[in-house]
Amino acid sequence: LAKTTQPISMDSYEGQEVNITCSHNNIATNDYITWYQQFPSQGPRFIIQGYKTKVTNEVASLFIPADRKSSTLSLPRVSLSDTAVYYCLVGDTGFQKLVFGTGTRLLVSP
Amino acid sequence: KAGVTQTPRYLIKTRGQQVTLSCSPISGHRSVSWYQQTPGQGLQFLFEYFSETQRNKGNFPGRFSGRQFSNSRSEMNVSTLELGDSALYLCASSRDRGSYEQYFGPGTRLTVT
Numbered sequence: 485l486a487k488t489t490q491p492i493s494m495d496s497y498e499g500q501e502v503n504i505t506c507s508h509n510n511i512a513t514n515d516y517i518t519w520y521q522q523f524p525s526q527g528p529r530f531i532i533q534g535y536k537t538k539v540t541n542e543v544a545s546l547f548i549p550a551d552r553k554s555s556t557l558s559l560p561r562v563s564l565s566d567t568a569v570y571y572c573l574v575g576d577t578g579f580q581k582l583v584f585g586t587g588t589r590l591l592v593s594p
Numbered sequence: 595k596a597g598v599t600q601t602p603r604y605l606i607k608t609r610g611q612q613v614t615l616s617c618s619p620i621s622g623h624r625s626v627s628w629y630q631q632t633p634g635q636g637l638q639f640l641f642e643y644f645s646e647t648q649r650n651k652g653n654f655p656g657r658f659s660g661r662q663f664s665n666s667r668s669e670m671n672v673s674t675l676e677l678g679d680s681a682l683y684l685c686a687s688s689r690d691r692g693s694y695e696q697y698f699g700p701g702t703r704l705t706v707t
Contacts (some may be wrong), residue, residue: 527698584637
C-alpha cells in the first residue's frame with residue numbers, strides 16, 4: 485500500500501473553494517486514489533475515487549496529474565457542514581485492508 | 595436503500611466481560627469489514643468477512659473475533675474486555691472484496707470501565 489501525506493489541518497470560510505492535496509510518491513500502476521470524509525463520532529463516508537486526470541461527482545472533484553504522485557480533492561463553495569476530517573487512501577483492488585492515515589482536519593468558519 | 599446499521603449504538607461494559615456487536619450491511623453487499631477507532635491510534639482495521647469466511651485480519655489479539663452469516667450480516671466479539679478496548683467500532687460494507695468504495699455504519703461506542 486502506498487503511503488500518503490496530507491496537511492494536518494486547513495481553515496476556510498463559507499463559500500470558498502477548498503483544495504486538499506495528498507502526496508503519494510510511491511503509488512503503483514494499479515492503485516486507485518480514494519477520499520473519505522468523517523464527521524465526529526460517525527463512520528467515514530466515501531466521497532470520490534479516481535485513477536487519472538479528473539473525476540467529478542455531485543460533491544467534489546478529484547484532480548490527478550499525469551505522474552499520479554499527488555492528487556487534489558476540490559470542494560466547491562464549502563459550507564459549515566463541510567467541517568470534517570478528510571482522508572486520502574491509495575491502493576489497488578484486491579487490497580488487504582483500508583489504511584487510514586491521520587487525515588486533514590478542515591474547519592469552515594462563517 | 596437502507597444504509598449500514600449497527601447495534602447497539604452505545605455500550606458500557608466492565609473489565610473482564612465480553613461483548614458482541616452486530617452489523618447489517620447494505621442490501622446486496624457481500625463484504626463486511628470492521629474497524630476500531632480511538633483518539634490515540636486512529637482508524638485501525640480489525641478484519642474482513644466475505645462469503646461467511648474471514649479473508650483478512652488486522653493486528654489485534656485473539657480476543658477480537660467475528661463471523662458472518664449467510665445473509666451477510668456480521669457480528670464481532672471481544673472477550674475479556676480491557677480498558678483499552680474502549681473505542682468506536684465501525685462496520686463497513688462493500689459490494690465485493692477488495693473495494694475501496696466502502697460504506698460505513700454509524701458505529702458502536704464501547705466504554706469499558
